[in-house]
Amino acid sequence: MVQEKLLQIYQLMFEHFGDRHWWPAQTKEEVVIGAILVQNVSWSNTEKAIEKLRQQDLLSFAALHRAPLDEIEPCVVSTRFYKTKAKKLKAFSDFLDANYKGDLEAFLRQPVPQLREQLLNIYGIGPETADDIVLYAGGQLSFVIDAYTQRILARLGITQEQAGYEELRTWFMENLPADVALFNQYHALLDAVGHHYCSPKNPSCTPCPLAPLCQYAQQNHSFTQS
DNA sequence: GCCCAGGGGGCTC
């Protein structure tokens, strides 16, 4: 029942947006670096920082591990909170060096529960970033929840307003087929819906592909006004 | 020139 609804939501989003080609990166290291840098900032700002790191030959954890903070910081200024972001990149590179001799692949190969737990113990890695890394860098099953996901589900009337991260993640994982490609695309599509149609200030519910299923859209009168 | 995006850490009670 729930699975049917979730797949229906997926279909509507996919018909509207098509393949999102997420995560855009050339290497797994780039996925992880991007996942840290994108926290609380747009992807376009993140891209700028990734290009700067690339230009400075800092787009690898080996290089980040060697580099002093004041060399990393100027590269990531565009990602807001740049001192914090530089520290987070450094913390990840230090962790990898200390525990996996810098071998990201070896780290990512672990079973999801262990991998996730270790990720969450690294400075700067919270639940969302951990799941980005498990799914998009590790290619393993973990559903990513973000603020858009929470808002969209609440507006659809499917989940409680204040459902927590772990609760929502478990709910998706219990009600979706265990398919990495599906998890990948589903989160990317929710992100697109959230970005384009489901912001708190500008709930432009039309032409949101989910409007036909959405309680919020049906209650709000933006359809008939202007 | 002002508002605000939308994650994580750290503190408080």
Add this chain to the structure above:
DNA sequence: GAGCCCCATGGG
């Protein structure tokens, strides 16, 4: 464990 502030750029 919920609620709050801090981080501090750039696009609309």
